[in-house]
Amino acid sequence: MPYRIFVVDDDRHYARMMSYRLDKNPDYRVKVFHHGEEVLAQLEEEQPDLILLDIMMPGLDGIEVLRRVMARYPDMLVVMVSAQGVIDTAVEAMKLGAYDYITKGQDDLLKLDKVVQNALEKVNMRRELETLRGEVTRRYGPDGLIGESPPMQRVYRLIQKALRGDIPVAIQGESGTGKELVAKAIHYGSSRKHGPFVVVNCAAIPRELMESEFFGHEKGSFTGAHSRKIGKFEQADGGTIFLDEIGELDLDLQAKLLRALQEGEIQRVGGNETIAFDARVISATNRNVVEMIRAGKFREDLYYRLFQFPIPLPPLRERGQDILLLANYFLREYTKAHPEFKGKRLSLEARRAILEYAWPGNVRELKSAVERAILLSDEDEIRVEDLMLAGERVIAPWNERMTLAEAAEHNFAQVQPRAPSEGTPGGDGEAHPMVSGIALGHDEEEIVSLEELKRRAVERAYRLCDGNVDRAAVELGIGRATMYRLLKKYEITT
Structure with a gap:
């Protein structure tokens, strides 16, 4: 099945360059839009696998378009395209849910290929998971297996x-x-x-x-x-x-x-x-x-x-970004069954609260909380108070500069149990595929700092995965954003 990609940029020359480069791949089907209003109207008829969205546009700018897309299609993959001088705006876009961003320039078209490839590998993973859970979902309705962590x-x-x-x-x-x-x-x-x-x-x-x-x-x-x-x-x-x-x-x-x-x-x-x-x-x-x-x-x-x-089966508190995937899924399914609530969406603060909460009742509790919040909310935007989450938190509130994805991965890291050793209850005696021989470097006589062990593990995983950041992050059990931060921190060339 070909991948559908929307390019949205009022700079017709640059949009044409991106489209021309992407069209070289026979697996891509590219559509170009020059105004935010155009792509929002098209989304009512067709949802692509990926949107490349310019930030600086007349009328509806890219940030506002992104905000509306995330409110209506929270699982959509959006890569922001920014001019060199608006990096801060690109960071704001990541907080709103953008998958990644690239800057404009001839050299950055090379990065475009890698970013698009990484995003579409995520689409591939979603398709594979959908195939696996499809029979259950079709036969038993909306509460199928959902999660990408x-x-x-x-x-x-x-x-x-x-x-x-x-x-x-x-x-x-x-x-x-x-x-x-x-x-x-x-x-x-x-x-x-x-x-x-x-x-x-x-x-x-x-x-x-x-x-x-x-x-x-x-x-x-x-x-x-x-x-x-x-x-x-x-x-x-x-x-x-x-x-x-x-x-x-x-x-x-x-x-x-x-x-x-x-x-x-x-x-x-x-x-x-x-x-x-x-x-x-x-x-x-x-x-x-x-x-x-x-x-x-x-x-x-x-x-x-x-x-x-x-x-x-992992408890919900250990599933990182899956928590928001499930919350948005339950929101969509409930409003689909009850059209009078159409337009309801989770506020940024509500999404943060959902990620921070420990969910002792797991997916069942999350589903009940979302449906209850829909009924309690008086506005289209569901507030923290509507969720009525009075119980235990996983961690204290995070740095406000974190994106939701980073916050989810941070919480995920906080609650990960230690891997059971061989012979202990619950242990299978099998080392994680990307840990054995990576962090320790096969040298039992060498004393190495924990920071150096981490650097070696990240570098080895990145090399073994042929530079595929998403795959290396999955194998290491960390988030994509965390993987990028570590690659930059340790000056590992991407």
Whole structure:
């Protein structure tokens, strides 16, 4: 699919030069506009993958156009084009949400190629993620998997690998992180997608009815059993059974579940018939199952049966810029379903507050907060007070000169847990691909300052990624803006 690029510049000569340079790439489809009003009108009909927007224009200048674009299309990638003397204005544009900026000049046309390439790699990533979550979103509505942060990219890669086989998957994460959505993504992306997807909430079913819920029962097998009931495992035959909150099962039922999984067959309560089933098992929990095993509350043999392919889900507070992606997504979806609220948007202060908040209830809490704020706000712009975020903050408010993207990455860095060492609960014993052999330089006898270790890691990542800043930033687990700052700080040539 070709990339659609809008060039917006009242300087017809420079706009023509940019267009001519971009048109050399057969994968680009370029449209040129000379006034801000023109491109805003066109956006009503068509949204491009990238906008190259001049700052100094008559009528609506680039900053005002950017402000309106971000209010209406907050995920749009916009690169600002500035004259040499308006760098401060370009910095202001970055605060408003611009992806990057370049300055005008013959030499800077060379930088144009790299900036456009980096931006379109981000478009590529979005397209790949959209393909992965498309089946879930189409089938189950708007609450699909959303996120582009390094932690979520790792989740997407694990989901893709889980599709290769049929072994049991265990999804671990706090409440509200989207465990069921991951289970659906695996089911509907697998060879079992045409079979049933059966959900069992182990925390919501009374203990005395759980066995019947799992395996079914025969008529008259106990008081109240007025007819035969088909259990969830039978219902899931040929598809997937999702055991949510598996940590809530009592030990007696854990033993029966283990036997059913080992033998691939069950018996209904009160029945003698052995019934074979073929269902992939995906389980989920927000509890530390290793600690439960130590406390004698979870069977170790069942753990090894269920947790063959673990997928850890990050809490929302560790997902950086994803927080704003999700907030804007929920805002759009709610106003789309309720047209009377069309035009609502998050103020800059509200977006900052959203990034600063710790979100103990994760994505579920964010969705509720945005929808509540829409109802509470009296103006088109949603204020901080409308969000009613009275709980814990991740960090203190940041420097006002930070862009929102930088603030998100700063918060993200503040809450990152230490990587578990090999052999510790939660550790997989695998070093980060861009850490092993980079920071330490393979020389155990050399004593190096922490600052020098950081410089080496940044430089090595940049070289190994062939100068691709976005890819190097992802591999190092930092934001793109942070990567640029470090490259400049350590005078690493880009």
